[in-house]
Amino acid sequence: MHDFKTILITLYCIDSSLFAQSESAFDFVNDTIFISIPILENISTVEGNYVLDERKEPGQFFAVLQKNKFFIFPIDNHLLLTQPLDKIANSYLYENLNKYSDLKLIIENLTYWQNENPIFNRGYFLNGYTKLIDKNEKVVAGFQWEVKQKKSADMQSSEQLALLLQKWLKMQSDTLQYLDLNYPIPPYSYRRRLQTWFDIVYLSDGFIVNSRLSIDFPTDQMSAWIRGAPGLYYRKSLKHESIAFGGYDQQWYWRINSAYIARFNLTGRIGFNRFNDEIQQIDWWNMFMVNIGIIGSVEYCPIYFKGIYGGIGLNIILHVLPEIINRIEIGPLFTIGVCLP
Numbered sequence: 001m002h003d004f005k006t007i008l009i010t011l012y013c014i015d016s017s018l019f020a021q022s023e024s025a026f027d028f029v030n031d032t033i034f035i036s037i038p039i040l041e042n043i044s045t046v047e048g049n050y051v052l053d054e055r056k057e058p059g060q061f062f063a064v065l066q067k068n069k070f071f072i073f074p075i076d077n078h079l080l081l082t083q084p085l086d087k088i089a090n091s092y093l094y095e096n097l098n099k100y101s102d103l104k105l106i107i108e109n110l111t112y113w114q115n116e117n118p119i120f121n122r123g124y125f126l127n128g129y130t131k132l133i134d135k136n137e138k139v140v141a142g143f144q145w146e147v148k149q150k151k152s153a154d155m156q157s158s159e160q161l162a163l164l165l166q167k168w169l170k171m172q173s174d175t176l177q178y179l180d181l182n183y184p185i186p187p188y189s190y191r192r193r194l195q196t197w198f199d200i201v202y203l204s205d206g207f208i209v210n211s212r213l214s215i216d217f218p219t220d221q222m223s224a225w226i227r228g229a230p231g232l233y234y235r236k237s238l239k240h241e242s243i244a245f246g247g248y249d250q251q252w253y254w255r256i257n258s259a260y261i262a263r264f265n266l267t268g269r270i271g272f273n274r275f276n277d278e279i280q281q282i283d284w285w286n287m288f289m290v291n292i293g294i295i296g297s298v299e300y301c302p303i304y305f306k307g308i309y310g311g312i313g314l315n316i317i318l319h320v321l322p323e324i325i326n327r328i329e330i331g332p333l334f335t336i337g338v339c340l341p
Helices: 002-020 022-029 085-097 157-177
Strands: 030-035 051-053 061-069 073-081 104-115 123-133 139-149 193-203 206-216 224-227 231-237 240-246 248-255 260-275 288-300 307-321 328-340
Touching: 030 157, 051 085, 061 104, 085 104, 085 157, 104 157, 123 157, 139 157, 193 307, 231 260, 240 288, 260 307, 288 328
Parallel strands: 030 073, 051 104
Antiparallel strands: 061 073, 104 123, 123 139, 193 206, 193 328, 206 231, 224 248, 231 240, 240 260, 248 260, 260 288, 288 307, 307 328
C-alpha cells in the first residue's frame, strides 16, 4: 500500500511539472513556418480591393502539415503567410482585375498537400477554386486549380511553398488577362471527388478484373493530368488464379474533347498464385505473382460529370512470375465506373 501511495505522488509531481511547462511542450509539438511572397505593387498605392478571401480560415493562414521531429515525434507545421492572402493576391492581380470594374475575385478554396501516390509525379500540390462575381454577387466564371512544385533538397520548404503560390498567382493572372466568360461554371462545390472503376479484361483462357478507388480533386478544367490509384487485381484462368493488392500504379489522362478522355495506365504488381490440383511439382517461387500491366483506353466522361461512365481499350500484361504461364497476355478491356463530385 505504501508503494502505491508513492507511485501516486510521483505521478502527480510529473503531471504538475508537465502542466507548468505546457507552453514549452506546445512549442515542441508545433512549428510555425512563415511563407514570404514578394508583392509586386506597394499595397498602399493599389486603389480598391478586387480580391476577397473567403476560405474557411482566411488571412495569413495557409495550411497545417504533420511531420515527425527527430524521426519520432509527430508535430504540426503551421504554415502562415507574412501578409494576408487577399492583399498578396490583390497586388498580383490588380492590373488585370482593374479592367473589370464591376467584378471581384473570390478565393474560395486553396488546399496544400503532398502527393506521394503517383510514381513519377510526387511533390507539393496546391489545389483550389476561385470565382468571379459581379456587383449582384452572381458567379460569372469559376476556376479550378492544380499546381505542382517538385521537392528540392537545395531549397527550404518555405521557399518551395512560396514558389508554388507564385505559380498559382501567375496562372490566375494569365487567365484573367484572356478571360473567357463562356466557359461552363462548375455546378458542384469544390472538394475531393470519389471515383471508383473496374477494368475488365477478356482473355482466351479466362479474365482479369482490376478495381480501383480514387479520392482526388476535380480535373474538369485540365487538358492533361496524372493520378495514382492502386487497387485490387484478380486473374482467373483455366489452370490458376492470381490476386494482388496495391502495387505501383500511375494513370496519365488527356482530355480529347468535352465528352471523352484518354487514359494510359502503368502498374507494377506483386501478389500470389493458386494453381489447380492437376498441376503438380510447382517450384515454390511460382506461388508468387510479379507482373507489369499496361492499359490504353478511351472513356466517356464529360466535363463536370456525375454518375456512371464507361470506356474501351487494350490491356497488356508482362509476366515475370509465375514461369509456367504465358509471358505476355493481351486482351480487350472494358471499363465501367462511378464518379461522385
